[in-house]
Amino acid sequence: MLCARHGPQRGLLLMLLPEAVEALSALAHGHRLAVFRLLVRAGAGGLPAGEIAREVGVLPNTLSTHLTILGHAGLIRSRREGRSVIYSADYGGMGDLLGFLVADCCAGRPEICAPLVEAAQGCCPSA
Amino acid sequence: MLCARHGPQRGLLLMLLPEAVEALSALAHGHRLAVFRLLVRAGAGGLPAGEIAREVGVLPNTLSTHLTILGHAGLIRSRREGRSVIYSADYGGMGDLLGFLVADCCAGRPEICAPLVEAAQGCCPSA
DNA sequence: TCGATAATTCGACTATATCCGAATTATCGA
DNA sequence: TCGATAATTCGGATATAGTCGAATTATCGA
Numbered sequence: 001m002l003c004a005r006h007g008p009q010r011g012l013l014l015m016l017l018p019e020a021v022e023a024l025s026a027l028a029h030g031h032r033l034a035v036f037r038l039l040v041r042a043g044a045g046g047l048p049a050g051e052i053a054r055e056v057g058v059l060p061n062t063l064s065t066h067l068t069i070l071g072h073a074g075l076i077r078s079r080r081e082g083r084s085v086i087y088s089a090d091y092g093g094m095g096d097l098l099g100f101l102v103a104d105c106c107a108g109r110p111e112i113c114a115p116l117v118e119a120a121q122g123c124c125p126s127a
Numbered sequence: 128m129l130c131a132r133h134g135p136q137r138g139l140l141l142m143l144l145p146e147a148v149e150a151l152s153a154l155a156h157g158h159r160l161a162v163f164r165l166l167v168r169a170g171a172g173g174l175p176a177g178e179i180a181r182e183v184g185v186l187p188n189t190l191s192t193h194l195t196i197l198g199h200a201g202l203i204r205s206r207r208e209g210r211s212v213i214y215s216a217d218y219g220g221m222g223d224l225l226g227f228l229v230a231d232c233c234a235g236r237p238e239i240c241a242p243l244v245e246a247a248q249g250c251c252p253s254a
Numbered sequence: 255t256c257g258a259t260a261a262t263t264c265g266a267c268t269a270t271a272t273c274c275g276a277a278t279t280a281t282c283g284a
Numbered sequence: 285t286c287g288a289t290a291a292t293t294c295g296g297a298t299a300t301a302g303t304c305g306a307a308t309t310a311t312c313g314a
Contacts, residue, residue, distance in 0.1 A: 017157065060291065083280075191262050210312060211260065212260080
């Protein structure tokens with residue numbers, strides 16, 4: 001399964017509202033959010049579907065639909081390796097979503113969203 | 128209507144998964160996301176429910192349920208002013224959500240989520 | 255106190271999401 | 285080629301979300 005973005009590839013801060021709704025809907029589910037966070041923590045190496053299912057505690061077929069939803073939303077990618085399919089977080093898609101959420105949040109009032117910047121920097125202080 | 132956080136108030140980066148799912152679910156809807164973004168842009172002053180309904184193009188009663196959902200998720204606040212009820216974005220709740228999403232995202236690999244920091248800083252460069 | 259305006263609550267209908275068991279496809283090792 | 289493992293697709297049952305019209309509550313001005 002390929003990562004199916006809708007329409008042309010967009011840069012940071014240029015996500016459209018329907019795409020954002022799809023990404024948010026994909027994450028607005030306990031198991032899917034757990035899967036996404038697991039993959040975010042797993043890094044670029046990713047994890048095979050079976051291990052994700054075991055880790056999160058979902059039946060393989062149910063997980064498969066969740067993975068499809070996350071992939072279609074541009075939040076994860078997949079590649080086949082032998083009998084396994086390896087899933088990994090799509091950091092670009094994640095960045096698009098976060099960028100969309102903070103866009104225009106504090107025009108002229110930097111103090112309002114300083115906590116957001118702090119949160120992002122706390123994520124990786126050395127970046 | 129008060130902002131109904133669940134359980135004790137939490138600091139940045141300490142949101143729990145069920146709370147995050149609720150916040151994401153609240154935003155995972157075209158009209159609600161439009162309302163939230165409108166309020167984020169409106170700033171601390173906020174907007175009365177009627178104006179939001181007109182702006183977004185939703186019936187007042189339907190909007191009311193959407194506002195309740197956003198409020199319960201900790202993303203917006205409300206205060207009464209005469210006959211109007213003024214709604215405004217809850218930047219703290221928004222920060223909690225963003226912090227939750229980026230938590231542990233790049234342990235040891237700062238380059239991965241540098242774009243996220245950039246996005247946040249792009250939001251308010253002077254903060 | 256009364257009518258008008260602002261907003262919410264209620265009840266019911268419709269659409270959609272979610273889940274599971276069973277069947278199917280893809281790949282590997284023997 | 286055959287059996288086993290990994291993952292996905294399919295079909296149907298159930299639960300939940302979203303919407304609307306009507307009724308209700310709150311506030312203001314006369």
